[in-house]
Amino acid sequence: MAHKEKTFQFVIVGGGIAGVTCVEQLSSQIQSADVALITAGPHIKAVTNYKQVSKTLEEFDIEEQPSSVLEEKFPxxxxxxxxVKCLNTQSHAVETADGRVIGYxxxxxxxxxxxxxxxxGNPYVLGIRDTDSAQALQKRLSxxxxxxxxGNGGIALELVYEVEGxxxxxxxxxxxxxxxxxxxxxxxxxxxSLEADKPQSAAPCKRIRYTTEEPAAGASQTFTRGRILRGHGSGPTKPGSAxxxxxxxxxxxxxxxxxxxxxxxxxxxxxxKIFTFEELLNSPQQAVKPENVGSWPVYIQLTNGKSFGCDFIVSATGVVPNTEPFLHGNSFALADDGGLRVDDHMMTSEPDVYAAGDVCTACWELSPLWQQMRLWTQARQMGWYAGRCMAACVLAEPIELDFCFELFSHITKFFNYKVVLLGKFNxxxxxxxxxxxVRCTKGQEYVKAxxxxxxxxxxxxxxxxxLEETFENLILNQMDLTQYGEDLLNPNIDIEDYFD
Ligand SMILES: Cc1cc2nc3c(=O)[nH]c(=O)nc-3n(C[C@H](O)[C@H](O)[C@H](O)COP(=O)(O)OP(=O)(O)OC[C@H]3O[C@@H](n4cnc5c(N)ncnc54)[C@H](O)[C@@H]3O)c2cc1C
Ligand SMILES: NC(=O)C1=CN([C@@H]2O[C@H](COP(=O)(O)OP(=O)(O)OC[C@H]3O[C@@H](n4cnc5c(N)ncnc54)[C@H](OP(=O)(O)O)[C@@H]3O)[C@@H](O)[C@H]2O)C=CC1
Known part of the structure; x- marks a missing residue:
């Protein structure tokens, strides 16, 4: 590595929710701190309209912003x-793709x-992560x-419900x-809900997402509501935020x-197996039934014996932590899922190196009611807590694991229903x-305790x-509910009054 051009007190790598929240926390806690945010994408992701819904449930919006907004806020x-293309934990320096060496x-x-x-590398297999990949999907889908x-997780659930035509x-x-x-x-x-037509009057999106459009020379930055626009300069090798x-x-x-x-x-x-039309022609023993042959660009053979021709395949099969640039020459401990192992202070196994968000794996002794899932909320919470831990270390202050890691909680929407998940929900x-x-009213609600x-x-x-607040309290209190039996879910009993 060449000579360091500058050493910052704090360097954060990644302009997604975890990185930006970490920067905000550090910069507000130690205002004099010299902080650098190094990010591959052209924009950063910011949390706005943050709302604490209950003790652990939180809701917020995400805005994609130009980094100047953050720089104006924190001089x-x-x-x-x-x-970042490599990290040297011994010399406390990172090297960027454009050749800069930054110390930390x-x-x-x-x-x-x-x-x-x-x-x-198969051109017929698409993944969805950032704005660019969502646009590529839209184009191919048209x-x-x-x-x-x-896949059977978040992206698949959302996609199969949303795709039409x-x-x-x-x-x-x-x-x-x-x-x-x-x-x-x-x-x-x-x-x-999947079998029925999508309601025309499906509740409009209450969140506003802004995506920046690169300004023409001399023009001012414009924000466009509710459309995803390509951020110039983000090539395929520069991963954007999720x-x-x-x-x-x-x-x-x-x-x-x-x-x-x-x-x-x-x-x-x-x-x-996945194979192309040409491969099918060259090897007729492929298990594609005649009615499916047609002339599709790609074919997929499933383990249930069925095969389908299609225009493309969406691989909604989870995420892998982005660790590669940091591993070479260092000895980071990795978890089974490939994430950087972090302790209850968000510290990795390398000195002075912390990690937060999707790239890390929580390896402290977890609360019996919390588990890691790679979600917005956890990225925000980890970024915020990592910032606090880094500041506490510099200020020589003690810090305890934050309360947000006591109980798993997630609010989201699937098939146009509000979904709240708490604790060991499965x-x-x-x-x-x-x-x-379990209590279930078809088309209306599903409640499981x-x-x-x-x-x-x-x-x-x-x-x-x-019921989210009441249930959250019951889970946090760990009250013995044996005597209430099935009344807990009796719709004729106002459960809130019950526990007053
Ligand atoms: C399609 C989709 C839908 C989702 N929906 C939901 C949802 O409804 N609710 C929910 O809770 N979660 C959802 N998630 C998950 C959520 O988006 C992620 O858990 C969260 O964004 C992770 O934040 P992060 O900051 O850890 O990582 P990211 O947002 O991925 O940010 C990583 C940042 O690091 C930068 N970077 C990467 N490598 C380098 C490098 N070598 N050098 C410098 N910078 C680098 C990237 O440019 C990016 O800015 C969804 C994810 C996807 C893909
Ligand atoms: N509303 C929300 O909260 C949303 C959250 N997200 C988040 O974004 C991230 C990416 O989403 P997504 O890609 O859906 O990831 P998820 O982790 O949510 O789901 C991945 C799914 O793919 C399955 N899978 C893994 N490998 C294979 C394989 N080889 N063949 C078939 N199936 C496979 C997994 O099964 P198994 O579990 O058995 O391995 C799982 O069902 C996740 O962190 C997710 O939580 C995304 C969209 C919406």
Whole structure:
């Protein structure tokens, strides 16, 4: 590595939610601190309209902003738009793709993740992560008659509901849809929404997303509401920040056909093989049934014996932490999922190096009611807490693990229903002796409480149940609920009064 051009007290890598929140926290806590934010993408992501809904539930909007907004707010901040290509933890320096060597006293890696694709480099397999990949999807979809979506998590759930004008084959590994968020009961509740037409008057997006359009020389920066616009200068090798809530509201997810939504779910199957039309012709033994041959650009063979031709395949199969540029020559401890292991102070195994957001894996002794999921909320919370830990270290102040890591909580929307997940919402790690209480009104609400040893340890609330705060309290209190039995979910009893 060449000589350091400058050493900053704090260097944060990544302009997504985790990195930006970390910068904001550090810069407000130690106003004199010299902070650098190094990010590969042309823009940064900022949290706006933050609202604490209850003790642990939070809601906020995300805005994609030019970095100048952050620099104006924090005069001691320098934003460098370049990807970090290597890190030397011994000399406390990072080198960027454009050849700059920046020193740090404390470093926080917030480089996010990238889609874990079924097949790397196959032009017919798309992943969705940032604005560029969402635009690529929109463009390809506009000419598509049939697509195959593989995966059973957040992106697949959103995509199969939103896509219109194109047949969708949805291949899931499990017996029910949405395995990362729901059990089979909730899936059963949601399935009719997939079969029905999307309500015309689906609630409009209450969040406003702004995307910056690069100004022409001499022109001022413009913001465009609700559309995703390409940020110039973000080439395919420069990963942008992850999309997030309502990412699909701003783009038209419409195929080339006149049909509305038409989704076929293929359960309990994985991908056996992906091959092109040319490969099919050259090797007629491929297991494609004659009615499916046609002239599709790509074919997918599933482990359930079925094969489909389609225009392209969306691999919605999770994320891999973006760690590569930091590993070479250092000895970071990695978790099984490939994330940088962090302790209860968000510290990695390398001295003075912290990490937060999708790139890290929480490896402290977790609260029995919290688990890591790679989500906006956790990226914000980790970035904020990492900033506090870094500041506390410099100021020689003690700091304890933040309360937000006590109870897992997530608010989102699937199939146009509000969804609240609390604690061990799917009985994660509870073993066979837990009990489920379920209340379901078709088309209206699905309420599930998970009890263990008579205490509530998790919940799934779908629809406008208005139960989130009460359930959150019951989970946090760990009160013995044995005597209430099924009355806990009795709709004729105002449960809030019950526990007053
Ligand atoms: C389509 C989609 C929909 C989603 N929807 C939701 C949702 O509804 N709710 C929810 O809670 N979560 C959602 N998520 C997940 C959420 O977006 C992520 O968990 C969150 O954005 C992670 O934030 P982060 O800051 O850790 O990483 P990112 O947002 O990925 O930011 C990483 C940053 O690091 C930069 N970077 C990467 N490598 C380098 C490098 N070598 N050098 C310098 N900079 C680098 C990137 O440019 C980027 O700015 C969604 C994700 C996707 C893809
Ligand atoms: N509203 C929300 O909260 C949303 C959140 N997100 C977040 O964005 C990130 C990316 O989303 P997404 O890609 O959907 O990731 P998720 O982790 O949510 O889901 C990935 C899914 O793909 C399955 N899978 C993994 N590998 C394969 C494979 N080889 N073949 C078939 N299926 C496979 C997983 O199954 P298994 O679990 O069994 O491995 C899982 O069902 C996640 O962190 C997600 O939480 C995204 C959209 C919306």
């Amino acid at each position: 001691n901040l320098t934003v460098i738009h370049s990807a 006293e404390k470093l926080c890696i917030c480089s996010g993740g990238r889609p874990k694709l079924l097949s790397d 000419k598509a008659r049939r697509i195959v979506v593989v 194109c047949e969708v084959i949805w291949a899931v590994k499990d017996k029910a849809i949405g395995n990362t968020f729901f059990d089979a009961g909730a899936a059963q509740f949601l399935i009719p 999309l997030g809530p309502d990412w699909h509201e701003g783009i038209v997810l419409r195929g080339a056909e006149q049909v509305s939504r038409r989704v076929t779910v293929e359960y309990q199957c994985e991908v056996e 009985g994660q790690g509870l073993g066979p002796d837990h009990e489920l209480l 998970v009890l263990s040893g008579g205490k509530m340890v998790g919940a799934v609330l779908i629809g406008e149940t208005d």
